Amino acid sequence: MPAPLASLSQIIKEFYDSHERILGLTFFAAGVIWDALTLRTIDNLVDNLILLGYLAGLTTVITLDVRAHSGHLTISRIEDPRAWLRAALQFLLGALLSAFVIFYARSITWSSHLAFWLVLVVGAIMNEFLTRKLSSFPAQLALLFLCSSTMLAWLLPVMTGEMSLRMFRVSLLASLALTALVFWYGKHVGRVKGSRLGPVEVWIIPVLFALLEVGYRQNWIPPVPLSVQQGGIYNDVARDGDDFALTWDTRQRGLFAPDYARTVYWKPGEQVYCFTAVFAPTKLSKQVVHEWQRLDSATEEWITTDRIEYRMNGGREGGYRGTTFKRNMSEGQWRVLVKTEEGKMLTRIPFHVVEGAPGGVFWLRTVTR
Secondary structure, three states: OOHHHHEEEEHHHHHHHHHHHHHHHHHHHHHHHHHHHHHOOOOOOOHHHHHHHHHHHHHHHHHHHHHHHOOOOOOOOEEEEHHHHHHHHHHHHHHHHHHHHHHHHOOHHHHHHHHHHHHHHHHHHHOOOOOHHHOOOOHHHHHHHHHHHHHHHHHHHHOOOOOOOOHHHHHHHHHHHHHHHHHHHHHHOOOOOOOOOOOHHHHHHHHHHHHHHHHHHOOOOOOOEEEEEEEEEEEEEEEOOOOEEEEEEEEEOOOOOOOOOEEEEEEOOOOOOEEEEEOOOOOEEEEEEEEEEEOOOOOOOEEEEEEEEEEEEEEOOOOOEEEEEEEEOOOEEEEEEEOOOOOOOOEEEEEEEEEOOOOOOOOEEEEEE
């Protein structure tokens, strides 16, 4: 290498070593912003092919790292390929995890799925600062299993048009098969270390498998690839050609005013509407359930008063629009739970009912969706 370039390379290395943490956080934030601006819908062919390429690259880099640690990998002019492989591993994990954070954020119900989403967020952040920990083979296998199962959880429903517990299990089994192949290769070349209870890898992957299975059953994992694009409570919903005109009374105006009724002013005989727009891939068709519930002030328990279903077809970018209504209301706290037919939570829409016309100054707002 010419002397000026060697000097510049040394300066860059010294600067990076002295500012590694702040640079890692900066690159992480820039990567998330870039993904947020460039990633499109969860069923976009180009995006999914790119992410599949990242997953294939992650599998390849882990395999090469196994060879490097066992002394079977030599690259001319590179003294220690493991350092370069760690950097590649960090880049691929960061690209995948930041994409997962964005895609899953579109599907989460904060009160139900926040813990799983935070696992992805924390994993993406820690990836920027724990480069040396990525040399651990059990950690590599655990991350490979987590990334592959997290991606296949939405990719298989997109491809097959089926979203169910059975399809989620297929994604887990496919991820388990991929991880088992890498584990077998690592054991073949001597990367797996034994212990009194057996290799750590033999325990950690089944535990992750069981946790994800339980998490899906308990509704802790967001129901990707479905996501609620819009949802709210309105005093009136009218169809106008291909659009829906949504109307509600409000005392708030301006930039921070909600785009649906948080307080519903209701008169006996009138109807209260719940409108939702649920995104789904083109092939996917599901029953969507609006479960109307009121809070019993005596017992502080939510009581289901109505459970109304309608069929949703995927493919519309802004989401499949559907509405249900209820006439027999009462004053107090209410909410509508938006679910799939299997009970997977899509969102909660809370509101307060006040009987009678609104007093004082209020505005009648209408939006078109």
